[in-house]
Amino acid sequence: MRYSGFKVIKEALTGHKGWLPAWRDPEPKAHYDIVIIGGGGHGLATAHYLASVYGQHRVAVVEKGWIGGGNVGRNTTIIRSNYLLDGNEPFYEFSLKLWEGLEQDLNYNAMVSQRGIMNLIHSDAQRDAFVRRGNAMILNGADAELLSEAQIRQEYPFLNFDDARFPIKGGLAQRRGGTVRHDAVAWGYARAADRRGVDIIQNCEVTGFRVENGKCLGVETSRGFIGAGRVGCAVAGNSSRLMEKAGMRLPIESHVLQAFVTEGLKPVLPGVITFGAGHFYVSQSDKGGLVFGGDIDGYNSYAQRGNLPVVEDVCEGGMAIMPMIGRARLLRMWGGIMDMSMDGSPIIDRTHVDGLYFNGGWCYGGFKATPASGYAFAHLLARDEPHETATAYRFDRFRTGHMIDEKGMGNQPNLH
Amino acid sequence: MIINHPLLGPRDSAEFVYLGTSNLMDRPDPETATPEDWHDYAYLRDNPAGPHRELWFHEGGDRSILIVTRDTTTHEISSVELARNPGAQV
Numbered sequence: 001m002r003y004s005g006f007k008v009i010k011e012a013l014t015g016h017k018g019w020l021p022a023w024r025d026p027e028p029k030a031h032y033d034i035v036i037i038g039g040g041g042h043g044l045a046t047a048h049y050l051a052s053v054y055g056q057h058r059v060a061v062v063e064k065g066w067i068g069g070g071n072v073g074r075n076t077t078i079i080r081s082n083y084l085l086d087g088n089e090p091f092y093e094f095s096l097k098l099w100e101g102l103e104q105d106l107n108y109n110a111m112v113s114q115r116g117i118m119n120l121i122h123s124d125a126q127r128d129a130f131v132r133r134g135n136a137m138i139l140n141g142a143d144a145e146l147l148s149e150a151q152i153r154q155e156y157p158f159l160n161f162d163d164a165r166f167p168i169k170g171g172l173a174q175r176r177g178g179t180v181r182h183d184a185v186a187w188g189y190a191r192a193a194d195r196r197g198v199d200i201i202q203n204c205e206v207t208g209f210r211v212e213n214g215k216c217l218g219v220e221t222s223r224g225f226i227g228a229g230r231v232g233c234a235v236a237g238n239s240s241r242l243m244e245k246a247g248m249r250l251p252i253e254s255h256v257l258q259a260f261v262t263e264g265l266k267p268v269l270p271g272v273i274t275f276g277a278g279h280f281y282v283s284q285s286d287k288g289g290l291v292f293g294g295d296i297d298g299y300n301s302y303a304q305r306g307n308l309p310v311v312e313d314v315c316e317g318g319m320a321i322m323p324m325i326g327r328a329r330l331l332r333m334w335g336g337i338m339d340m341s342m343d344g345s346p347i348i349d350r351t352h353v354d355g356l357y358f359n360g361g362w363c364y365g366g367f368k369a370t371p372a373s374g375y376a377f378a379h380l381l382a383r384d385e386p387h388e389t390a391t392a393y394r395f396d397r398f399r400t401g402h403m404i405d406e407k408g409m410g411n412q413p414n415l416h
Numbered sequence: 417m418i419i420n421h422p423l424l425g426p427r428d429s430a431e432f433v434y435l436g437t438s439n440l441m442d443r444p445d446p447e448t449a450t451p452e453d454w455h456d457y458a459y460l461r462d463n464p465a466g467p468h469r470e471l472w473f474h475e476g477g478d479r480s481i482l483i484v485t486r487d488t489t490t491h492e493i494s495s496v497e498l499a500r501n502p503g504a505q506v
Contacts, residue, residue, distance in 0.1 A: 250460065251461070299470070307417055309429070342459045398459040
């Protein structure tokens with residue numbers, strides 16, 4: 001069933017009796033050409049691009065809970081491509097371009113809103129760094145705009161410009177950045193993949209891999225063995241737990257990142273704002289809540305909830321740049337589990353097992369990467385070679401010294 | 417989280433800096449280690465869901481490094497030892 005304005009009107013006039021489930025609930029088959037583990041944004045996007053771009057139709061996505069129940073439903077919904085390094089920027093710009101055409105591609109309203117993102121500048125050194133980053137973005141075909149303090153005062157008059165410690169001196173804007181309705185991304189990809197014949201199998205936990213003579217033959221699951229020509233893992237947050245079943249140790253630690261949303265307010269915040277002197281980012285959802293977050297808690301965790309010191313730190317960041325946020329009441333806060341990699345960048349690569357492929361290490365930047373991650377992983381699974389924008393995301397970069405360390409922090413995951 | 421420091425008693429975890437797994441104390445022998453050993457030591461992690469032995473540096477206190485055994489699924493701390501003398505009764 002194709003969604004359209006005409007369909008909405010027709011259903012409104014006929015009592016909404018014609019809507020069908022957006023995807024099927026199939027029983028697992030004995031064998032698929034490709035099995036993807038993880039029904040989150042990245043796994044479902046991979047399935048969609050496998051079916052729509054790479055002509056693969058015997059594909060299954062297996063998910064231990066329900067689709068979209070992990071980090072794709074727990075993030076702060078920001079999309080952007082304001083990266084510096086060569087290994088990253090073409091990939092994230094490819095992702096932003098896919099976001100721009102996503103709703104037509106999926107025939108699904110994901111509420112992609114290019115309301116712009118602005119990184120605030122608080123010192124001369126930071127301006128130099130942001131000018132460099134903006135130039136790197138433009139060289140890679142993205143958009144970037146350096147704004148003066150006066151320009152920002154016009155757009156965001158309520159910010160704390162004259163703070164004694166961190167005055168706002170300007171900003172680097174990416175107008176094509178913005179926000180997306182995060183759950184709709186999972187649902188839209190699931191529906192689009194399902195319509196092309198992909199089986200989405202929920203409540204099906206992978207308990208192991210069947211490997212013979214160094215070749216992966218399929219996955220053992222709570223609903224029995226499922227054979228596969230190739231297996232792709234996209235379970236960021238739990239990557240280490242899953243890949244341990246294939247005998248791998250990963251360059252990844254799992255950390256908890258908290259996010260927050262206030263009560264619904266009238267429109268006050270037109271775009272996405274990030275604080276340059278601390279770690280704080282905020283946008284306003286279409287429902288009116290201010291959605292914001294900051295740093296990871298900084299210690300290994302699988303608990304999906306964080307602790308109070310980071311709550312305090314995030315709220316201090318918010319008060320420092322946007323004092324009016326102190327008048328809003330916090331409605332909800334939650335935590336998600338991040339694959340924090342050793343250089344802060346992701347991995348989309350083969351493994352030492354033939355036919356077993358890995359996608360993970362997204363740190364806390366996985367949401368914006370969803371389309372390109374799915375596309376690049378589909379390319380790798382279908383062609384057995386990396387997509388041109390993801391050639392740097394290899395396991396062996398730690399061995400060969402080709403790390404992609406945007407922040408220059410070294411192998412300390414809680415600092416990325 | 418409250419970390420029960422063996423010398424100073426219960427302290428707020430915000431006084432500490434988290435340094436990662438206690439496996440980092442098992443540094444490869446520079447005389448015999450291969451580049452592969454260093455790669456594994458520096459970059460690979462067990463990252464378990466459950467009890468995890470990890471290093472916390474008391475930066476805002478006595479600057480000791482502690483080995484904390486903490487469950488990563490609940491954040492419950494089951495034991496705290498001084499890293500320079502693990503297992504010792506203080």
